[in-house]
Every structure is written in structure tokens, then in C-alpha cells.
Amino acid sequence: MGRRRKKVVHIPKKRLPKFFSCPTCGKETVKVEISREDSHAVAQCSSCGLKEEFPIKHALGEVDVYCMLTDRVYGTVKRTPVTNVKKE
């Protein structure tokens, strides 16, 4: 009772890594850029030049895109354990 639900949800800053481990060259040089207006994301490795584009749903985040990237890369080759994305 009387407990007002605040409209503003406080979102703690996620400690997401800026760069992800590249599924092809293994370096942490993969950057994910999400363009929400266009509903697509680009994952690009600045080391080996790997670049993949994905259509995304608005709720997806960088990590999800990175997962799609690894799925796409590993989907074509033998599945190997991926270095996990660092989570908090």
C-alpha cells in the first residue's frame, strides 16, 4: 500500500567487457556495435578482420550478439569450447 512504483529503474552499470574474444583468432579484439534503429548489429574483429552482421531484436545486448557470432563461426566448423565471456 502506498508503495509507489518508480518509473525510473536504476540500472547499475554493467561491467561488460568492451571487447570479446575473437572466435577465429583468439584475441580480445572483437567489438560489437548495435544499431537499434536499424535493428542490426555488427561484430567485428580488429585483429583478423572477421566481420559479421546480425539482425537483432531490440532486447538483445552485446553479449547476445557475441554469442550469435560464435555460433555462426563455430557452426561452420567443429565445435570447440569457447573462452567464456567474462561475467561479473
Ligand SMILES: [Zn+2]
Ligand atoms: Zn579475430
